Amino acid sequence: MSKRIEVKDLNVYYGKFKAVEDVSLTIEPRTVTAFIGPSGCGKSTFLRTLNRMHEVIPGARVEGEVMIDGKNLYDADVDPVLVRRQVGMVFQRPNPFPTMSIADNVLAGVKLNNNKMSKSDAEHLVEKSLKGANLWKEVKDRLNLPGSGLSGGQQQRLCIARAIAVSPEVILMDEPCSALDPISTLAIEDLIDELKAKYTIVIVTHNMQQASRVSDKTAFFNIAGTGEPGKLIEFDDTTTIFENPHVQATEDYISGRFG
Amino acid sequence: MAIEVQESTQAKAPGRMGDKVFSTSSLVAGSLILAVLAAVAIFLVAQSLPAFLADPADVNDGQGFWTYVIPLVFGTIWAAALALVIALPFAIGIALFISHFAPRKLAQGLGYVIDLLAAVPSVVFGLWGITVLAPAVQPFYSWLVDNLGWIPLFAGPVSGTGRSILTVAVVLAVMILPIITALSREIFLQTPRLHEEAALALGATRWEMIKVAVLPFGRPGIISATMLGLGRALGETMAVAMVLSPSVIISFALIQSQNPTTIAANIALNFPEAHDLGVNVLIATGLILFLITLLVNSLARMVINRRKAFSGAN
Numbered sequence: 001m002s003k004r005i006e007v008k009d010l011n012v013y014y015g016k017f018k019a020v021e022d023v024s025l026t027i028e029p030r031t032v033t034a035f036i037g038p039s040g041c042g043k044s045t046f047l048r049t050l051n052r053m054h055e056v057i058p059g060a061r062v063e064g065e066v067m068i069d070g071k072n073l074y075d076a077d078v079d080p081v082l083v084r085r086q087v088g089m090v091f092q093r094p095n096p097f098p099t100m101s102i103a104d105n106v107l108a109g110v111k112l113n114n115n116k117m118s119k120s121d122a123e124h125l126v127e128k129s130l131k132g133a134n135l136w137k138e139v140k141d142r143l144n145l146p147g148s149g150l151s152g153g154q155q156q157r158l159c160i161a162r163a164i165a166v167s168p169e170v171i172l173m174d175e176p177c178s179a180l181d182p183i184s185t186l187a188i189e190d191l192i193d194e195l196k197a198k199y200t201i202v203i204v205t206h207n208m209q210q211a212s213r214v215s216d217k218t219a220f221f222n223i224a225g226t227g228e229p230g231k232l233i234e235f236d237d238t239t240t241i242f243e244n245p246h247v248q249a250t251e252d253y254i255s256g257r258f259g
Numbered sequence: 260m261a262i263e264v265q266e267s268t269q270a271k272a273p274g275r276m277g278d279k280v281f282s283t284s285s286l287v288a289g290s291l292i293l294a295v296l297a298a299v300a301i302f303l304v305a306q307s308l309p310a311f312l313a314d315p316a317d318v319n320d321g322q323g324f325w326t327y328v329i330p331l332v333f334g335t336i337w338a339a340a341l342a343l344v345i346a347l348p349f350a351i352g353i354a355l356f357i358s359h360f361a362p363r364k365l366a367q368g369l370g371y372v373i374d375l376l377a378a379v380p381s382v383v384f385g386l387w388g389i390t391v392l393a394p395a396v397q398p399f400y401s402w403l404v405d406n407l408g409w410i411p412l413f414a415g416p417v418s419g420t421g422r423s424i425l426t427v428a429v430v431l432a433v434m435i436l437p438i439i440t441a442l443s444r445e446i447f448l449q450t451p452r453l454h455e456e457a458a459l460a461l462g463a464t465r466w467e468m469i470k471v472a473v474l475p476f477g478r479p480g481i482i483s484a485t486m487l488g489l490g491r492a493l494g495e496t497m498a499v500a501m502v503l504s505p506s507v508i509i510s511f512a513l514i515q516s517q518n519p520t521t522i523a524a525n526i527a528l529n530f531p532e533a534h535d536l537g538v539n540v541l542i543a544t545g546l547i548l549f550l551i552t553l554l555v556n557s558l559a560r561m562v563i564n565r566r567k568a569f570s571g572a573n
Contacts, residue, residue, distance in 0.1 A: 085462030095453040099475035109461035146568045
């Protein structure tokens, strides 16, 4: 189910502007990896290159390699659409489709792959995915109501259910809790801990406590100044990063001396 | 202390004044539209009454009002519906192309052209229909009758001039295309980026993303745009009056020389020579057109409201 991600010498450009420079790292299967760093350091941009979602932005392009299980995502014969079916994504703001019911939201991705799903299979998948996202108990009596009627935290878990319904190998989360209250945040963090048993998870967060709570490994990104590209400064076990970082900039950042 | 209080209320006063002026003027504007609508409705009803009350034997050579108006109602709805069927797929396609497929420069240019098309007067479209379109499509109509004549819609005998209801529908479609396109484009451009990205991140292709995120989000807007287009098609006078040689019949055949005409065109053609009760009868047909438009719009509202919870407005 889950796969290793190896990134080699990755540069990301928006037009002529180099947004991320020279990132190399390896993400192990069934781990949670957190990306931290100040705003604009390229961590979200880098995250998006892991499922080629950066290509949605006009002018964005990549140099280097991202290998998932030995296969480079940027090989000429790779279809970005298929990449995104393997590598799911959860966004900063909850974005269930407002025109769909809760159940249809969960099935949205699956229906793209396979239109002819029997009703019982569909119901089964909805239940399994919502249970996987710890949302089933809260919504099981209103599966046909619009997803936009849920609270922010529930909507975000619905988005996670939608992402896991297509059985991806990797789940990317771009600041999934930044629009949520502490209780909903806790629910998502507990969920991440459960999902880790099956999926490789990469999470971008501005909340350093969150990074230290949920992740096994942490990558610290930084920029030298405005207009400079973001760089990977340090990548190590989360405990090492937070207790005994090797680079001064990392220590400054996590101890709150800047950023 | 007291002086200070007075000063502070005085300082607020201009703001409240502006508030009052604004709320009053918007109230006047709002009431005005109701007043105009009411005035039109009252005029239509008052002037129609004689036609309804008259002895059927006196109306249009003894036809009676309803026998007279029903073919016109049919023609009006039939022509507008045909125009809509032709225009809607093109309009949505063009709008999607401009909003989601075309390179930005091309999209802008195309947008201008579409808006320009909306500014062409209907007389010009009528002229184009008679002099260019009708002769051009006539051979095609003949071919249709020869090869697909077994379908009642294409039954013969074919019109020799090409001036049939189908030609009118095409002219009307060209006329309503810009308004539907322009509004749909605006709606499609407003699709939240978040929803588009959600679809793409699930592994949707561009077309699937449009199906999952853009079209459902734009649905109420498409319906509203369609209604505006339909309203224009229902009420269109010149283009229809110029292209069709009218006959008062009910027929679904698209390409014969005998075609039903529309209420608006019928009024335009007959009003100059009408007198006495004839004028009242024509105005009464106008009242019927008014009611048709009202009905169509209420239906559209109902369709939109039925799925309000899923509109994404919340």
